[in-house]
Amino acid sequence: MAFLERSTKNTENRYWYPEENTFPVSNRYTTGVAGQRFFGELKDNARITGTRCHSCQVTFVPARMFCERCFARLDDWLDVGSEGTVFSYTVAYVNRDGSAKPEPAIIAAVRVADGILVHRLLGCNAGEVTIGMKVQAVFRPEAERTGSILDISHFRPV
Amino acid sequence: MNRVAIVGVGCSRLGSTSRDVSYREMIFEAAVKCYEDAGGIHPQDIDAFVASSEDFMEGISIADEYVPDQLGAVLKPVQSITGDSLQGLASAMMHIQTGQMDLVVASSFSKASNVQHYENVVSYACDPVTVRPLGENPYFIAGLEMQRYLYETGTSEAHCAQVVAENKYNALFNPLAVYGAKTDIEQVLASPQLFSPLKYQDIAHHADGAVVVLLASERKARELAKKPVWIKGIGWATDTPNLDSRQDGWGDAVYARLAARQAYKMAGITSPRHEICFAEIDDTFSYKQLQHLEALNICARGEAGKLLCQGEFSRQGGFPVNMSGGSLGVGYLHEANGLYKLAEVVWQLRGEAGRRQLDGVKTGLAFAWRGIPTATGVAVILSNLE
Ligand SMILES: [Zn+2]
Numbered sequence: 001m002a003f004l005e006r007s008t009k010n011t012e013n014r015y016w017y018p019e020e021n022t023f024p025v026s027n028r029y030t031t032g033v034a035g036q037r038f039f040g041e042l043k044d045n046a047r048i049t050g051t052r053c054h055s056c057q058v059t060f061v062p063a064r065m066f067c068e069r070c071f072a073r074l075d076d077w078l079d080v081g082s083e084g085t086v087f088s089y090t091v092a093y094v095n096r097d098g099s100a101k102p103e104p105a106i107i108a109a110v111r112v113a114d115g116i117l118v119h120r121l122l123g124c125n126a127g128e129v130t131i132g133m134k135v136q137a138v139f140r141p142e143a144e145r146t147g148s149i150l151d152i153s154h155f156r157p158v
Numbered sequence: 159m160n161r162v163a164i165v166g167v168g169c170s171r172l173g174s175t176s177r178d179v180s181y182r183e184m185i186f187e188a189a190v191k192c193y194e195d196a197g198g199i200h201p202q203d204i205d206a207f208v209a210s211s212e213d214f215m216e217g218i219s220i221a222d223e224y225v226p227d228q229l230g231a232v233l234k235p236v237q238s239i240t241g242d243s244l245q246g247l248a249s250a251m252m253h254i255q256t257g258q259m260d261l262v263v264a265s266s267f268s269k270a271s272n273v274q275h276y277e278n279v280v281s282y283a284c285d286p287v288t289v290r291p292l293g294e295n296p297y298f299i300a301g302l303e304m305q306r307y308l309y310e311t312g313t314s315e316a317h318c319a320q321v322v323a324e325n326k327y328n329a330l331f332n333p334l335a336v337y338g339a340k341t342d343i344e345q346v347l348a349s350p351q352l353f354s355p356l357k358y359q360d361i362a363h364h365a366d367g368a369v370v371v372l373l374a375s376e377r378k379a380r381e382l383a384k385k386p387v388w389i390k391g392i393g394w395a396t397d398t399p400n401l402d403s404r405q406d407g408w409g410d411a412v413y414a415r416l417a418a419r420q421a422y423k424m425a426g427i428t429s430p431r432h433e434i435c436f437a438e439i440d441d442t443f444s445y446k447q448l449q450h451l452e453a454l455n456i457c458a459r460g461e462a463g464k465l466l467c468q469g470e471f472s473r474q475g476g477f478p479v480n481m482s483g484g485s486l487g488v489g490y491l492h493e494a495n496g497l498y499k500l501a502e503v504v505w506q507l508r509g510e511a512g513r514r515q516l517d518g519v520k521t522g523l524a525f526a527w528r529g530i531p532t533a534t535g536v537a538v539i540l541s542n543l544e
Contacts, residue, residue, distance in 0.1 A: 003186065007178040029286040039287070060403060062288060068398055088309070088408060090301025091354040092294055096277050104351075107298050109306075115402040118289060118302070126354070131309050149291050 034065040043147040046139040050113045052076040061115025082137040084112035091126045110135055110155055123156035134158040160255045163379035163386035166196025166372030167501045172334050172489055176366040181269035185228040188368035196372045197382050201230025205259035210239045210246035210266040210493045214279045229265055242526045244496030244536035248392050250373050260378040264371045266494035270364035284531050299530050301353025303408055304445045310409035315355050317463025318444035319346035322359050322486055329483025331513040336365045336489040360444040365489020369497040385508045390539040393420025397533030413535040414453035421537040431456050436516055437523040438499035441484040481514045496526030507542040
């Protein structure tokens with residue numbers, strides 16, 4: 001009850017599943033009732049919105065339709081402003097494919113209300129960033145906004 | 159509750175690549191080893207099979223349908239768990255606890271060297287509207303986590319580097335380990351920055367391999383095994399997938415805290431540092447081992463780095479951790495990480511761990527994390543005591 005054969009030469013291991021046999025797989029992702037409104041507010045009004053759960057005393061950012069803690073329906077929509085604080089940060093030296101970035105990029109987890117937005121931080125160098133630092137969202141011009149998290153171009157120090 | 163024992167363990171050879179066998183042949187090798195380890199079981203005698211895997215990693219989808227043949231499970235009850243293989247173990251255990259089955263297999267594998275764009279697979283696992291559009295390498299999430307963990311606990315990058323040095327050193331004594339090395343804090347700290355404070359050597363490198371484990375009911379275990387190893391407790395938990403609402407889960411491994419609480423309760427453990435003899439704990443990233451040790455209540459928050467540097471978690475220390483070399487030393491086995499850690503604990507409890515054998519160990523802990531961007535952990539308590 002075992003197989004007795006093994007490949008012993010790499011040059012003989014020719015029959016890979018070939019690269020040419022791969023094909024793109026793409027799909028759509030429905031942002032949902034809350035996502036539609038959240039990204040609509042970003043695009044149309046350059047406004048970051050959250051929804052408040054009054055029993056948990058938490059304002060979710062991005063806005064949600066339901067509270068993940070107590071399961072309540074959330075319908076209290078708030079403009080949470082464009083300012084937040086650095087909750088954590090990292091300096092990325094490589095791109096998604098592993099290649100070196102021409103310039104390292106600061107990526108910050110920014111606390112806005114009770115939520116966290118992960119985004120680029122520009123306008124300071126890595127040595128200047130501290131946890132707790134106040135930062136502000138910079139929006140793209142209206143004509144360039146598409147209803148995406150990238151309608152926020154980046155965050156910058158206040 | 160019906161007791162469940164581990165009666166067979168099989169691990170294929172591990173490698174940074176594995177050009178000589180397909181992933182199914184690799185699982186076959188582990189299965190043959192497992193069934194022989196259990197005293198020469200034929201798969202016909204096994205009641206059910208649980209495999210753990212994720213789509214996209216194998217180069218095929220609906221991977222569950224590809225499970226049966228390499229385990230001897232054709233036309234048998236087969237189930238797949240999309241998660242770490244210790245989640246699969248929990249499922250296999252529950253099969254037996256129904257009282258309907260006596261022998262159930264848990265299996266998992268990694269053929270990471272065939273994955274051409276792992277970062278894209280992980281990106282695909284990230285939130286499609288809040289995280290993926292940034293277009294960044296998803297490992298930045300580990301950089302953010304590490305920064306927050308260091309900030310909240312006062313742990314240093316040097317403490318994390320010491321994890322790497324210890325685990326890679328331990329791996330030198332494990333013939334299966336791929337990434338054993340004698341290195342030191344300075345070398346690790348000097349390795350290239352990737353997502354600072356996370357550096358190249360803070361990350362466990364991928365390896366190929368398969369692990370198959372045979373579980374038995376108490377009745378069957380007594381019949382089969384000279385040294386049954388009992389599952390005393392198991393627990394698992396998942397934090398929110400939303401990076402925006404993880405709250406405490408950025409700096410603290412809350413999923414591990416909850417998984418351990420469940421496992422300790424089931425095993426009747428109130429003082430884990432003293433009632434458990436040793437552990438194999440997730441170290442996908444160096445800081446994760448320290449964060450997990452604290453969340454598993456082996457020590458208080460902020461203590462793990464200092465205790466590590468005092469030698470508490472080394473072979474001679476009070477609570478040896480990752481004698482196998484951990485994922486940093488053995489290699490990162492994707493969904494098979496958990497079952498490999500479990501296999502190490504079983505070998506130790508049977509006294510079969512070779513040069514890494516610890517003296518007189520009775521109870522061990524295996525803990526697995528599902529990796530970036532997840533917040534899922536599984537804790538298992540095993541013992542050779544009745
Ligand atoms: Zn609530």
